[in-house]
Amino acid sequence: MRRYLIPVAVSLSALAAPLAAATPAEQLSQVFRDSDEALLKRQPLNALFRGDLRYADQLGDFFSDAASEANFRADKTDLAALARIDRTRLNATDRIAYDTFKRTTEIDMAGLTPAMRRLRDVRPIDHFFGVQTFYPDLSSGQGAAPFKTVADYENNIKRHRQFAAQLDVAIARFREGMKTGVVQPKLIVRNVIDQLDLQLKGGVEGSAYVGPLKNFPDSISAADRARLTAETTAAVRDAIFPAYTRLRDFLRDEYLPVAREGVGLVNMPGGLALYRYLIESNTTLPMTPDQIHNLGLSEVARITREMEAIKTKVGFTGTLPQFFDKLRADPAVKFKSKDEMRDEFLSVGKRVDLRVREQFSTIPKTPLEIRAVPEYREKTDAGGSYNQGTPDGSRPGVFYYNSYDLPSRSKVGSETLYLHEAVPGHHFQISLAQENTALPSFMRFGGNTAYVEGWALYAETLWPELGMETDPYQRFGGLDDEMLRALRLVVDSGLHAKKWTRDQAIEYMLAHSGMSRTDATIEVERYIAIPGQALAYKIGQLTILKLKAEAKAKLGDKFDAKKFHAQVLMTGALPMTVLEAKVRAWIAGDGV
Incomplete structure (x- = not known):
């Protein structure tokens, strides 16, 4: 996903004065309100993206020491304000908000220490x-x-x-x-x-x-x-x-x-320590580079077996890499024009809309538009991306498809790309959070990559329930997209912890997937530019799938997909540890 806004620091600045609110719940709400307002003053583009125009004449300070120091002081103040609230006297929903605020603030603050800033700000x-x-x-x-x-x-x-x-x-x-x-x-x-x-x-x-x-x-x-x-x-x-x-x-x-x-952080002074922090900040879990790498190798092996089964099903007798080459070159799976590419995604969207209410009890009010990536950034942009709308619906959410180097673009995987970027992926998750005015602003508008991208990748797994990927080639495209996220675990950690080269990473991706060299190059150069971000997709998806399996096993016939999805979606983007605790509490209550 690509959202064109300054990444939101979810931990916000609270006022240092004693809280006047009487109850812990009121105190908590006051902390959230005060700190959110302080964030909007420090980072006014966040207000603009929400449709709040009070600071619309200001861009904000992105790069200075003063900006980083202000964010660090805000985090420190936030944690102190939170510590003054008696968590045991909060209801279940407020405890989720408390825990989310605390966890995200701690992670954010760890990235704003002087040692981390010397590696990031320059x-x-x-x-x-x-x-x-x-x-x-x-x-x-x-x-x-x-x-x-x-x-x-x-x-x-x-x-x-x-x-x-x-x-x-x-x-x-x-x-x-x-x-x-x-x-x-x-x-x-x-x-x-x-x-x-x-x-x-x-x-x-x-x-x-x-x-x-x-x-x-x-x-x-x-x-x-x-x-x-x-x-x-x-x-x-x-x-x-x-x-x-x-x-x-x-x-x-x-x-x-x-x-x-050297393209990886491991080649930079202090780079390995920074990479370890970026793993935790993006996944919200304290995993090591080796754990990430080995998990990726395991997932690549599993998905490869499923790809081999489809290759056999369609009657191809060559090797899997040869099948990849066939799909890369086959004109039958290429778009003949940019208009055809647009029409394909419009068609997919209409078919998804016919089934999506079978899985979700709440549908976003924010409209969705489908657009081509603007020419000035298409060369280095991802194959698909999403730009959020406004909570009041005055600006739609936008699913961007990339038509750059059209001969390299394939129809195979168009369905899964739509599920990820649009419905029920990013458009659902981001819009439902923004539209939920019962949530504090940091939960409506903030987030973490593991949840946001993990949800979108989980949305791809709903292809059977939504009537997608009935054609074996589209299903192969779905596996190919999932393979991309598994490859990211291997390649990102390979680049930044194991001194892999750019070309080594590209060749690994081409050997294990059907993506074009253009896409593989863009992907690898993305991981080089933003270390750790690409890890969050698979980690988040696997967490949600694990929780779904637990719910099905415990609840049996009482399992309701709509209720499960509501549990995951309707409180905004949670750190993985908080999401696990929430869903398991719901399971323990027999999924009511």
């Missing part, structure tokens, strides 16, 4: 989650920022100038890392340079930033249109593009020569 940009990847989309008129009023356009211009300033701060942080040898791999640097070159090549008029100027609302006068067009164009021309150029030139001329050759 590498402020990468090609996958760098600010230069999401800001154009935010400002395009198709992203989270609204363009309905004169004030919306004026806020956008203010953010543009702040964005340019942030890029200069990023350069300063990179320079700090150059002094200690804590630098990005050359591969990441070259990819960022390519992204900046592409955006500069199009010029102001060819950029995403002029999108809002082509679609003024009727309510904005001709005079205001002329003024806003001139001011927006000037901000892009005189602030953003010069900042792009400064960053590009710095990375090319000064940083690239000293960037590291």
